Amino acid sequence: MSISKHSTSLLDAEPYYHSELGNIRRVTAEELPGLQNLSLERLVLAPGSIREPHWHVNGNELAYCFTGQVLVSILGTGNEFSSFTVTAGEMFYVEAGSLHHVENIGDEEALLIISLRHERPQYFSLHASFGAMTDAVLGNTYDLEASSFQTLPRDRSPKYIVKREGDPMIPTTIQLVNRHKFDMEGMAAPVADSVGSAKTARSQFWPALSNMSMYFLCIAEDGMREPHWHPDTVEMGYVHKGKARMSVLDPSGSLDTYYLQPGDCYFIPAAFPHQIECVEGDEIHFVIFFDQPMPKDVGYRKAATAMSREVLAATFGVAEKELPEFPVTVKDPLIVVRKNPVD
Template identity: 25%
Template sequence: MLEANRRIFLQSFAAGAGALATSQSFAAGSDGHAAGYDVSAASEYLKTIPRKSGDPVVFTAALDKGPIKATSGGWAREITARGLPIATDIAGAHLFMNAGGAREMHWHNSAEWAFVVEGHCQVTVVDPEGTAEVVNHGPGDLWYFPKGHSHAIQTLGPVPCHAILAFDDGLYSEHGTFGISDWMSRYDTQALSQAFGVPADAFAQIPKAETYIMQGEVLPLNGPQARSARELDRARSHRFSMMAQKPRVSTSGGALYVASSREFPMSTTMTGIFLKLKPGAMHEPHWHTEANEWHYVLKGRTRVTLFAPDKRVAVAELSPGDCAYIPRNSGHSVQNIGTEDAEIVGVLDSGIYHESSLSYWLAKAPRHLLANNFGVPESAVANFNKRSVISLPPGPG
């Protein structure tokens, strides 16, 4: 009798310990059968998967509070993966040039994209085949330079010019930005004389280091230099007037402008976006299947919600001068939480623009599938409708 009771106790203890082990090792798949055809339902399961603990990812930064690189003709600030580690594939910058200032001729190991915020400038580009383009830009215009295309930017008119720039390399400034003054100042003047077929003393006045943005005389907005522009045809031009185009999306809540390679053929690796949101409006939860996104707040206050690759959710509020980086395929939304219109300019690191939305899934998936996804009756999901890409909060009632 005592031996029988002992066996029952040991069997019960073993069963209890086994159940505890099964519960604790659920994620390891130790419950149920799993050998060839011998499979079965789990005898124990979680109702929902626990959320990951820990701090959410940092995906925003204050670009315009970063270090400034200023020379006689203007300045620039940049944000790279050094300051925002999540931004591995896109770096951003803010370029300001005085009236009469010019960013000297240079080129990169990365492509460069820009949106002119205010002022006017003249861009000169020479491609690897020796084809030159000289083209004037104003507010709302884009430029795009493929990697290796030499280029320079010079302010036109009495008003300073500034632009928001992006590069398809998170560490672009450390991976190769080549300037003409920096390079030529390191050469022996006799070597330069041989290379260019002019006397060596012609190079005596070359600065002994990088000039970066040089102050010069103010060029009239409608003067002979401005009128000397030579723009290439649409397929080859490095310029595109994004804000002169019809927006891709326009609703009572705002508008979305897009300049992909379809609209701007030269821009093969980057797509420009400009988002306007009325107070309270939201760019719906969505993701980009082909690209990372980097954007900068020009005006207003926004709240960005990110569903990150590590399954954590991060929320950040941005003001003018702040920027955000959204990794590829990460769900996100942008809301205007201020009292004035918000304006956001940004770029995706792909020449193809794809946007998948959560509301499309909810509207187009079979009701029985959604009911299963959420564990609710079909009647609870029967009224999901496709919402506008940009929407205002629902009214009362």
């Protein structure tokens, strides 16, 4: 991967937890100083492993499952409880402060990419929170004798990933519709043609989302994500398949062009113009997170229609007849055909 202030490798990041039970890698503002409002985690769980019950202090969580089958349980405010399974191609959403756990109930390794709605996420674990309370306090809480907790090992440190003994307890209600769950793989792509597609987990289709969203973007080798920018919206993406080139323009006028491969992630500040295209392989697959429930988007193609040819001629300092014949564009296409080779 080329060196860039906008990108780094999530796959090669030093794990902040690693054992035979699984591992957790993350990219926050510590690893990528320019981050704002978003960060990423890569969670791997071996069969029978559990991401311990915990809650996030300063950001909601939006997760996409690439492989495996996991059981997710969420306890939120107002005694709202949810429990459901998530398989490859599905997503889940957890509000800040909601207690939740993720448990691999399948026979294969589970891989999830998780975005947190803060560049420096913080959390508490249930294990650590029990360690903060005395035997008497816990006894009073559960209407038990204090001695009931003397044999319960606890301290104020997290466990991260723990091992389940025996078979998982799977509720009979897991197939019911749940506001925290979304079938990204099963949706019809709002944007789709021969050179690419975009599936969109946003509040238009998933009302539970309050301040986050995610796109699953596929671009063929003869396609390109048109140059564009996102007003009031930051973007953080993860490369799942293929190799890509991305260019980002800074307000200073400096241009950052870099290459991405599977396991890499990148960050684009709000309103920074940028562009993505496939440079190796038959297509690229990205999961792209945004800090808005409905990402805002302005594309170069519509921009050339919105401005009159007189304005464009004056802008570029040429006669109007010397301008390219920009196609009239009513709606930005998002993905365009790459008629020309990478230059």
